Amino acid sequence: MSDKKLPPKMTPKEKMATPRQPMREQEPLVRARNFQEVPFGYDEEQAIVEASRCLACGKPKCMEGCPVGNDIPRFLSHIAEGDFAAAARTMKETNLLPAICGRVCPQESQCENMCIIGKKGEPIAIGRLERFIGDWERESGATEVPECAAPTGRAVAIIGSGPAGLACAAELARAGHRVVVYEALQKPGGVLRYGIPEFRLPKAIVDAEIELVEKMGVEIRCNEIIGMTDTIDELLDEEGFDAVFVATGAGLPWFLGIPGENALGVYSANEFLTRINLMGAYRFPEYDTPIQKLKVAATIGGGNVAMDAARTALRVGAERSLIIYRRSREELPAREEEIHHAEQEGVEFHFLTNPLELLADEKTGWLRALKCQRMELGEPDASGRRRPIPVEGSEYEIPLNTAIIAIGNAPNPLIPRTTPDLEVTKRGQVTIDQETMRTSKRGVFAGGDIVRGAATVILAMGDGRRAAAHINEFLANGEW
């Protein structure tokens, strides 16, 4: 790859002096009204400069921060040399979905948080470079379909096509097994498809990654709900599968349990985002699934899901989009980048505000206001966060017509309900042996959010890969 203009090799001092390369973004007030992706990504030159800042540490701290142990220094050195194909290959040894993880990983608390340069200056933009490589590979048509071993004659069923299921499917196909992925919804991808919005993760990228998995011979069957269309027992006993991987995610939305939650105009974040992302409601009436006309929308919660919902609300036409959060800005669990983007786009944050009741118009049943109470921070609780306590007599009403409840999800109970010998915790998570990812049921493995509760894309993907290794072992020796 000598056709690229490489900058002269930098000395460590020069490296430290070179600033982190910025990434261009759509203007906040423009993007707040469209669904196109917010950042534009690095160009080749920026990528090479950014990667060249890496000190190639002997004991790279960054790798400790990556849940799947990506070989970051080797990856960065290939980019610095302008050998993007080699960088892509390196990344894919451990991370099949760089274009996705580069966009949605909480790098600032993982790899980049540990990067040694971050101690004095700004850490290497590992996520942005990962995104760059993923995009480069896809756009330049250089994507290589991983080679698959000769057919083994064994078959594995995967339930759920989110990152855990897709990663597991790819690994098992590589090992030569027949793999069928079952997906309840009409399109594969899990949260990548129905949850994370287009402006943060373009669906064309998700499509491309899924296409690759299909090219490896994996069959994806949408519109089949395991537990209803088929049970796990039937997959094992009648459909001829030798093992099953349960990757059904944490798709059961929590509600607040306050009065008025069934009023017209109150959505779970899942419903709000699904209608828009998966069912195309933002293109109503071209697509048939509707979303109501938003005026003032309040999203309750402070995580990534809440940021996505509040930013989406603006894009489907809300005049004002509010976030209601019980604690203060410091405690917001969402990624800093998402909070920052939301603020720039004009989302209004109401901190230390506790929702008490959703008030509906008595005649029409439509939501008209949110009754709240102010909070102040008290002593730290068990988690070390200062506990919010209500301020007496501080109740007030916020007029609005839409409320989006984004306080988290529980594991989907459908599989446990229809698989009596599958052990689950009190909170509904499937119990596994941490070492082997085996469930209480012979031949059945599990990973991702159904095991962890709501976690992250990279953790789910890592689970899928680890499970594949253990499934391979089980298929080879038949021991349980």
Added chain:
Amino acid sequence: MPRILKIEVLAPKVRRYVVEAPKIARKRKAGQFVLVCATPTGERIPLTISNADPEAGTINLIVQEVGKTTIEMAALKEGDELTDVVGPLGQPTHIAKVGRVVCVGGGIGIAPLFPIIDAMKQAGNDVTVVLGARNEELLILEDEVRALGVELVICTDDGSKGRKGFVTDVLKEMIAQGPPINEVVTIGPAIMMKFVCEVTRPHAISTLVSLNPIMVDGTGMCGGCRVQVGNEAKFACVDGPEFDGHLVDFDLLMRRQQMYKQQEREALERYEADHTCHLEGV
């Protein structure tokens, strides 16, 4: 993609579709439904499996034209394919031998009631069926129900068929005259189910209703289908669609069914405008 093998017009704006869906045909039980998407950009709508033939691998759907999606379905022909059909969904009806069962169906609700009548009868119950419709023309499945060998009472709002009056009038008389009723199952418009429940409540007759809130995914993932049952919010797609009618907040259900009225009207108007254009062009 699931092919439509046969279409029959049962009443004005009501059609029966026989759809190829072998797995669902084998699996489904009375009370369960499917989500159907008719076109690639269409909405997924819930429809009860009114009957199935496991050998032929087909399910029957009986659909009333009420808006864009159902009208679009009505334009399909035998041999056409639906974009997707998912199921079976929902909890099957709890069928047991309880003694005397009265099944009360109204309008299109007679379609989902049919498999329950059949199953209740097969379980050895003494089954009486009350079917109501606005007029004779709109009454569906009369012959099929009769063929199950159950006692059948028909009433229409205008008296054009059977008795003139509401299903609730018939039910009241049955309760007054005896023999005692052990269970009532009712499916129809929410307002009808609400009044049936008001009739049975004073007599403490266990009353099962099937609710039809707006649904999105049908897997418990969105909560859009939530209904208030006693003190709890339940997701009709996974916890239901059948519930103890005496605990259901019907007024809330009726309100939530209306949530997208404005958009539904808009979608329909556009659809109709498009279609008249096409016709004019011919």
